[in-house]
Amino acid sequence: xSTQSHSGMVEKRGTSLWLTHALMIAGVLVxxxxxWLAFVASTVTQQEIVQPPMPLLPxxxxxxxxxxxxxxxxxxxxMTMLINSLIMALGIAIGKIIxxxxxxxxxxxxxxxxRTFFFWLIFLTLxxxxxxxxxxxxxxxxxxxxxxxYSGLIFPLIASATATFLFRQFFMTIPDELTEAARLDGARPxxxxxxxxxxxxxxxxxxxxxxxxxYGWNQYLWPLLITTDPxxxxxxxxxxxxxxxxxxxxxxxxxxATSILAMIPPVFVVVSMQKLFIRxxxxxxx
Amino acid sequence: MQxxxxxxxxxxxxxLVLPQLLISAVFFFYPAxxxxxxxxxxxxxxxxxxxxxxxxxxxxxxxxxxYRASFFTTALFSTLVTVVSMVPALLxxxxxxRLIKGAGTYRTLLIWPxxxxxxxxxxxxxxxxxxxxxxxxxxxxxxGYDWNHVLNDxxxxxxxxxxSAWGRISYNFLFFFAALQAVPxxxxxxxxxxxxxxWRRFFTIxxxxxxxxxxxxxxxxxxxxxxxxxxxxxxxxxxxxQQATTILVYKVFSDGFVGQDLGSSAAQSVxxxxxxxxxxxxxxxxxxxxxxx
Amino acid sequence: MATLTLENVxxxxxxxxxxxxxxxxxxxxxxIVIVGPSGCGKSTLLRMVAGLETVSxxxxxxxxxxxxxxxxxxxDIAMVFQNYALxxxxxxxxxxxxGLKVAKVPKPERDEKVAAAAQRLQLTDYLDRKPRELSGGQxxxxxxxxxxxxxxxIFLFDEPLxxxxxxxxxxxxxxxxxxQSSLGVTSLYVTHDQVEAMTMADRMIVxxxxxxxxxxxxxEVYENPASLFAAQFIGSPAMNVLKGDVxxxxxxxxxxxxxxxxxxxxxxxxxxxxxxxxxxADDGILSLASSYAEPLGATTLLHGSLxxxxxxxxxxxxxxxxxxxxxxxxxxKKFNFDAAHVHLFDLETGLNCT
Numbered sequence: 001x002s003t004q005s006h007s008g009m010v011e012k013r014g015t016s017l018w019l020t021h022a023l024m025i026a027g028v029l030v031x032x033x034x035x036w037l038a039f040v041a042s043t044v045t046q047q048e049i050v051q052p053p054m055p056l057l058p059x060x061x062x063x064x065x066x067x068x069x070x071x072x073x074x075x076x077x078x079m080t081m082l083i084n085s086l087i088m089a090l091g092i093a094i095g096k097i098i099x100x101x102x103x104x105x106x107x108x109x110x111x112x113x114x115r116t117f118f119f120w121l122i123f124l125t126l127x128x129x130x131x132x133x134x135x136x137x138x139x140x141x142x143x144x145x146x147x148x149x150y151s152g153l154i155f156p157l158i159a160s161a162t163a164t165f166l167f168r169q170f171f172m173t174i175p176d177e178l179t180e181a182a183r184l185d186g187a188r189p190x191x192x193x194x195x196x197x198x199x200x201x202x203x204x205x206x207x208x209x210x211x212x213x214x215y216g217w218n219q220y221l222w223p224l225l226i227t228t229d230p231x232x233x234x235x236x237x238x239x240x241x242x243x244x245x246x247x248x249x250x251x252x253x254x255x256x257a258t259s260i261l262a263m264i265p266p267v268f269v270v271v272s273m274q275k276l277f278i279r280x281x282x283x284x285x286x
Numbered sequence: 287m288q289x290x291x292x293x294x295x296x297x298x299x300x301x302l303v304l305p306q307l308l309i310s311a312v313f314f315f316y317p318a319x320x321x322x323x324x325x326x327x328x329x330x331x332x333x334x335x336x337x338x339x340x341x342x343x344x345x346x347x348x349x350x351x352x353y354r355a356s357f358f359t360t361a362l363f364s365t366l367v368t369v370v371s372m373v374p375a376l377l378x379x380x381x382x383x384r385l386i387k388g389a390g391t392y393r394t395l396l397i398w399p400x401x402x403x404x405x406x407x408x409x410x411x412x413x414x415x416x417x418x419x420x421x422x423x424x425x426x427x428x429x430g431y432d433w434n435h436v437l438n439d440x441x442x443x444x445x446x447x448x449x450s451a452w453g454r455i456s457y458n459f460l461f462f463f464a465a466l467q468a469v470p471x472x473x474x475x476x477x478x479x480x481x482x483x484x485w486r487r488f489f490t491i492x493x494x495x496x497x498x499x500x501x502x503x504x505x506x507x508x509x510x511x512x513x514x515x516x517x518x519x520x521x522x523x524x525x526x527x528q529q530a531t532t533i534l535v536y537k538v539f540s541d542g543f544v545g546q547d548l549g550s551s552a553a554q555s556v557x558x559x560x561x562x563x564x565x566x567x568x569x570x571x572x573x574x575x576x577x578x579x
Numbered sequence: 580m581a582t583l584t585l586e587n588v589x590x591x592x593x594x595x596x597x598x599x600x601x602x603x604x605x606x607x608x609x610x611i612v613i614v615g616p617s618g619c620g621k622s623t624l625l626r627m628v629a630g631l632e633t634v635s636x637x638x639x640x641x642x643x644x645x646x647x648x649x650x651x652x653x654x655d656i657a658m659v660f661q662n663y664a665l666x667x668x669x670x671x672x673x674x675x676x677x678g679l680k681v682a683k684v685p686k687p688e689r690d691e692k693v694a695a696a697a698q699r700l701q702l703t704d705y706l707d708r709k710p711r712e713l714s715g716g717q718x719x720x721x722x723x724x725x726x727x728x729x730x731x732x733i734f735l736f737d738e739p740l741x742x743x744x745x746x747x748x749x750x751x752x753x754x755x756x757x758x759q760s761s762l763g764v765t766s767l768y769v770t771h772d773q774v775e776a777m778t779m780a781d782r783m784i785v786x787x788x789x790x791x792x793x794x795x796x797x798x799e800v801y802e803n804p805a806s807l808f809a810a811q812f813i814g815s816p817a818m819n820v821l822k823g824d825v826x827x828x829x830x831x832x833x834x835x836x837x838x839x840x841x842x843x844x845x846x847x848x849x850x851x852x853x854x855x856x857x858x859x860a861d862d863g864i865l866s867l868a869s870s871y872a873e874p875l876g877a878t879t880l881l882h883g884s885l886x887x888x889x890x891x892x893x894x895x896x897x898x899x900x901x902x903x904x905x906x907x908x909x910x911x912k913k914f915n916f917d918a919a920h921v922h923l924f925d926l927e928t929g930l931n932c933t
């Protein structure tokens with residue numbers, strides 16, 4: 001093992017290669033176990049779970065449990081929560097991308113009074129999570145009568161400048177000559193933005209979309225506060241609401257089916273757009 | 287900071303920044319200002335009027351043993367989350383980096399937990415360690431260990447740490463793996479020719495080259511543990527037992543919404559604001575350096 | 580088709596003056612090359628004509644109409660950039676048609692113009708490719724195509740060949756020149772390469788430190804450099820410059836030699852002699868010590884130090900002038916030159932005072 005070399009290097013011995021694979025598989029299994037267990041629990045009966053130990057291989061109740069979750073759930077059908085989550089996540093991702101593209105374009109491509117001031121104002125909103133300003137933000141939303149509304153779910157979460165920053169950084173790498181060529185070709189600013197800047201930003205927009213979609217989908221505290229009506233619950237916060245208060249026994253198969261349903265969209269987005277996602281992640285944290 | 291080439295005019299750019307400015311003003315600057323303002327007042331018990339107390343709320347907080355305990359809890363929690371999420375991630379990344387074939391498959395599988403919401407992660411881990419039905423707690427019981435995170439402070443902390451760190455292993459793995467792949471092969475080969483064996487090469491050459499990534503992840507994971515783990519705590523322990531897992535963000539929520547103590551909650555927000563600010567400045571200074579590195 | 584006039588054009592960035600007042604009058608269809616070292620202000624001058632930089636002082640006229648405050652698109656110009664500046668996400672066809680599209684030219688007309696330009700530039704087979712799928716020379720042609728489809732009054736070129744390798748540069752140089760003369764479009768061409776200036780220009784402007792040192796045809800500048808700078812910048816290898824002194828009818832050089840010479844100028848002076856005007860002569864007044872020969876085939880360059888001084892001297896001899904048995908060793912040691920080929924430059928101003 002100690003003579004094993006870095007990838008691509010001369011020596012690569014049989015046993016230690018297998019050992020590496022074995023360790024890697026063990027790591028993946030450990031990391032995967034919670035998801036596997038949740039899946040198994042979503043395919044067995046309540047009876048099998050409450051008499052530990054529960055089985056470690058899937059049972060035959062898959063269709064029953066998922067149908068029950070999707071159509072009736074506990075407080076509200078999970079289908080409703082899925083739709084709410086989808087609207088919220090899309091709203092946050094698309095809304096944030098649009099306002100960020102516009103303001104980043106203005107900041108990078110124009111000299112106008114107060115530009116530096118706006119820049120710092122936007123910079124200030126970086127990284128300050130909603131959790132920190134939770135009470136006053138709640139009051140603002142309540143004041144606008146936006147409790148239990150999609151606007152209330154979406155707007156406070158697009159009020160930060162991470163995406164603006166990312167687009168600004170990308171726009172700075174677009175060669176000046178392209179802007180000049182476009183000016184000589186007669187393109188006015190918005191034409192340049194639509195014909196040149198947007199198409200060139202496609203991959204960045206897609207990568208950011210993945211990140212923001214997951215960010216929006218996975219929100220917990222904010223929907224917990226402002227959606228008192230179960231019809232407006234999102235799936236991630238709705239799971240906790242499915243646990244009974246007091247000593248009643250939780251409906252584990254339905255709860256676990258809901259958990260699996262709650263992770264399918266973000267996992268699907270991440271895995272299917274893996275390359276874009278990794279690129280977006282590494283870029284957005286730079 | 288700006289392009290050599292710019293367009294003329296001021297109305298259009300103003301219109302372009304307007305949406306972001308409006309949303310930031312209404313949902314960011316105003317609430318942040320409100321938090322600052324409220325932190326200087328104590329509302330009367332009926333919420334009809336409030337009394338100016340200056341820094342009284344802050345003095346009270348700093349003197350409050352629960353608040354100080356929460357500070358300590360947060361420090362312990364974020365340190366543990368950072369360590370528990372980074373060490374396995376580094377090990378997995380080193381293993382994956384040694385493989386020519388299959389590394390991509392492992393990476394695809396390891397990404398999954400990142401996409402799982404902290405609150406959902408909380409539910410999954412709660413299910414495994416549930417005192418009545420949990421598989422892991424049941425097997426622990428068979429081994430003679432009586433797991434009960436509902437009553438035991440240490441076990442509660444351990445569970446929220448592991449549940450919080452779980453998804454971060456994916457995240458850290460991606461960064462470590464990318465950084466390892468970027469280590470120039472010639473450097474490794476030179477060390478190999480110099481006779482350094484794998485672990486020696488790892489500690490004397492690879493690890494120092496990874497230090498910018500490690501340092502960056504350190505900061506990012508601390509920020510994560512501070513602010514984004516609310517869902518885990520709320521689903522698993524609700525801050526208990528006896529506030530043993532009440533981190534600062536959880537306390538802002540429980541004092542503000544459950545306890546309705548707005549002045550104190552606002553003051554806590556302001557303190558958190560300062561902490562985030564410091565971490566942000568720290569991170570940006572570091573990022574600046576990393577650019578020059 | 581247009582004329583271009585610059586009157587005392589100035590540019591400053593903040594308090595730094597980069598162009599101190601340039602006058603130029605370009606005739607219809609003329610090919611003007613602006614040549615100079617980097618930082619001399621040549622690109623800035625071009626960009627002012629393009630409308631990409633504001634004019635700090637003076638006047639720019641196209642066809643007798645002041646354009647100082649016009650947007651680039653309203654000046655009836657087209658520009659070829661150093662890095663081509665092709666839109667990476669558009670095909671060759673879209674790149675060439677973009678300006679027409681913005682100008683709302685109907686599609687059939689657009690297609691026709693693009694097809695014609697592509698034909699002329701041998702790009703017809705590449706119209707649907709993206710710029711990244713093209714070679715450097717092809718990208719260069721697309722950039723030219725984009726300029727010609729708009730049928731502008733003036734072409735502007737900003738070091739268009741500097742990213743190409745040496746062989747391609749020679750070829751493209753010829754193509755650009757042929758294209759320009761067949762289209763007959765007034766052109767302004769910026770380069771730092773004096774060979775491009777010599778070979779392409781109808782007239783050239785030699786720029787240095789924000790000033791036009793000389794404006795003239797290539798041969799005028801070569802034969803009659805207006806200043807020491809122009810003399811040394813144009814011509815390869817560069818002109819030799821020795822210290823000298825003119826007294827009555829005698830020119831004495833720093834190595835102690837002297838020769839009969841008539842000039843209005845009297846007193847100390849820079850003496851410029853082009854390497855190709857020096858020839859071997861047994862009774863020559865220049866003798867080279869520790870010289871080294873570079874046979875280039877058609878000519879041979881000799882480099883050496885001038886005996887009796889610290890000056891370095893370069894001599895350009897026709898043919899192969901190296902000893903067969905000892906490569907690097909020239910045949911000759913003594914050299915001479917004609918008084919007619921001597922250029923004198925003022926010690927203070929650097930101006931030609933022959």
